[in-house]
Amino acid sequence: MLDDQDSTQSPERLAALYRYQILDTPREPAFDQLVELAASICEAPISVINLIEGHRQWFKAEVGLGIRETPLDISICRHVLLQPGITVIEDMRDDQRLCFNPLVNKDSGLRFYAGCLLEDPNGQGIGTLCVLDRRPRELSGSQRKALKTLADQVLAQMELRLAISQKNELLAQKDLLLQEVNHRTKNNLQLISSLIQLQARRLTNPIAKKALMDTQARISSIALMHEKLYQASDTESVDLSVFLDSLIDGLRDTVSAKVRFEVDTVPVYVSLDKAIPLSLIVNELITNALKYAYPGAGAGTVWLSLAERDQRFELRVWDEGVGLPQGFDIHTSRSLGMKLITSLAKQIGSEAELKALSPGVECRLRFTR
Ligand SMILES: Nc1ncnc2c1ncn2[C@@H]1O[C@H](COP(=O)(O)OP(=O)(O)O)[C@@H](O)[C@H]1O
Ligand SMILES: [Mg+2]
Known part of the structure; x- marks a missing residue:
C-alpha cells in the first residue's frame, strides 16, 4: 500500500482532481453554503473543502480559517486520503503523525479533526470536507452522517460545475462551427454570383441577360446575409x-x-x-x-x-x-x-x-x- 506522501503524488489521483478544473477558482456560494452547514451541524468553528494537489492543499471553501491554501507538509487531511468515509481524530496531540504539526502543537492550535473523503466516481480521493476545533472532542453519530451527506453534496456540486462548463464549451464550439459554415456559405454564394455575372455578360438577348442579372443580385443578397452572420457574435x-x-x-x-x-x-x-x-x-x-x-x-x-x-x-x-x-x-x-x-x-x-x-x-x- 502507498504511504501518505505517495498517495498524494499518484498521477491518477491528480488527474482525477484536475478533471474538475476547480483549483484556484473564486469562491462560489454553492460551496460556501456547504462548509457553513458542516460547521453548524458539527458545532465546529472551522470547516473546509480541501482539495489536495501535489505540493499544496487548496480550499474551495472555508469558514473560520481565513486562508485559501497551505503547503502540503503541514496538511492534516493528506493523512486520510486513502481512508474512505469519515476519519475522526479526537485529539491530534495524541496522534503520532500530527503532534509535531505546527498547526497542532502551538498554543491554541488545532486539536480536533473530522474529515470525510471526497471520492470521485472512480474512487479517487481528491480531497476532504472537514471540520476542525481548538479543543479535543467527539463527533456524534448524526453529525457523522450529516458530514458524509454534505461531502456527497460537495462532490455532486463539483460534478454539476464540470458538466455546466463542458456544456458551455460545446456551445462555444457549436457557435464557432456555425460561423465557419456561414463563412463558407458566403464564399460559395459569392462564387456562384460571379459565375452568373460572367455568364450574363456573354449573353446578347436582353431578356435572358436581365433574368440572369436579377438572379445574380438575389444570390448576392443572400451571400451578404451570411457574411453579416459570421461576423456577428450571435450565430x-x-x-x-x-x-x-x-x-x-x-x-x-x-x-x-x-x-x-x-x-x-x-x-x-x-x-x-x-x-x-x-x-x-x-x-x-x-x-x-x-x-x-x-x-x-x-x-x-x-x-x-x-x-x-x-x-x-x-x-x-x-x-x-x-x-x-x-x-x-x-x-x-x-x-x-x-x-x-x-x-x-x-x-x-x-x-x-x-x-x-x-x-x-x-x-x-x-x-x-
Ligand atoms: N416602385 C415601383 N414604381 C413603379 N412601378 C413599379 C414599382 N415596383 C414595381 N413596379 C412595376 O411592377 C412590375 C412588376 O415588378 P416585378 O415583379 O419586380 O418585375 P420586374 O422587376 O422583373 O419587372 C414592374 O415591371 C413595374 O412595372
Ligand atoms: Mg423586380
Whole structure:
C-alpha cells in the first residue's frame, strides 16, 4: 500500500482532481453554503473543502480559517486520503503523525479533526470536507452522517460545475462551427454570383441577360446575409437593421448619384429563417424602385424604414415616383419579382401590402421575431 506522501503524488489521483478544473477558482456560494452547514451541524468553528494537489492543499471553501491554501507538509487531511468515509481524530496531540504539526502543537492550535473523503466516481480521493476545533472532542453519530451527506453534496456540486462548463464549451464550439459554415456559405454564394455575372455578360438577348442579372443580385443578397452572420457574435440571429444598412450601401455603389436613399431603422433581431426571406424581399422592392420609380432624369428618393409597432415589426419601402402601372395587382401579377415577394412574405407568416401613394408606391410588411 502507498504511504501518505505517495498517495498524494499518484498521477491518477491528480488527474482525477484536475478533471474538475476547480483549483484556484473564486469562491462560489454553492460551496460556501456547504462548509457553513458542516460547521453548524458539527458545532465546529472551522470547516473546509480541501482539495489536495501535489505540493499544496487548496480550499474551495472555508469558514473560520481565513486562508485559501497551505503547503502540503503541514496538511492534516493528506493523512486520510486513502481512508474512505469519515476519519475522526479526537485529539491530534495524541496522534503520532500530527503532534509535531505546527498547526497542532502551538498554543491554541488545532486539536480536533473530522474529515470525510471526497471520492470521485472512480474512487479517487481528491480531497476532504472537514471540520476542525481548538479543543479535543467527539463527533456524534448524526453529525457523522450529516458530514458524509454534505461531502456527497460537495462532490455532486463539483460534478454539476464540470458538466455546466463542458456544456458551455460545446456551445462555444457549436457557435464557432456555425460561423465557419456561414463563412463558407458566403464564399460559395459569392462564387456562384460571379459565375452568373460572367455568364450574363456573354449573353446578347436582353431578356435572358436581365433574368440572369436579377438572379445574380438575389444570390448576392443572400451571400451578404451570411457574411453579416459570421461576423456577428450571435450565430443564430441577425440584426436585420445592420444587414439592411449594408444592403443599401451595396446598392448605393450601383445607382446614379441622382437617387437618394433615406434609411430609418431600429435594431431588430430575427432568426436566419426570417432574415433571408426579408432580405430578399427588400432587395426586390429597392431594385424595383430604382428601376421603375424615376424613369427619364432618374432623380428621386427611395425610403426604407424598419420600426417596432404594437409588439410587431414593420418594414416599409416607398418612393415618390411614377407609381404602379394602371390596374396592377400584386396578387394576380405574374411577374417573378412580385411572385417572389408574396411567397416569401407568406413563408415568414406575413403579407406584403402594396399601396399607391400620390405620387409613388409603398410596400409594407408586418412580421414577428
Ligand atoms: N416602385 C415601383 N414604381 C413603379 N412601378 C413599379 C414599382 N415596383 C414595381 N413596379 C412595376 O411592377 C412590375 C412588376 O415588378 P416585378 O415583379 O419586380 O418585375 P420586374 O422587376 O422583373 O419587372 C414592374 O415591371 C413595374 O412595372
Ligand atoms: Mg423586380
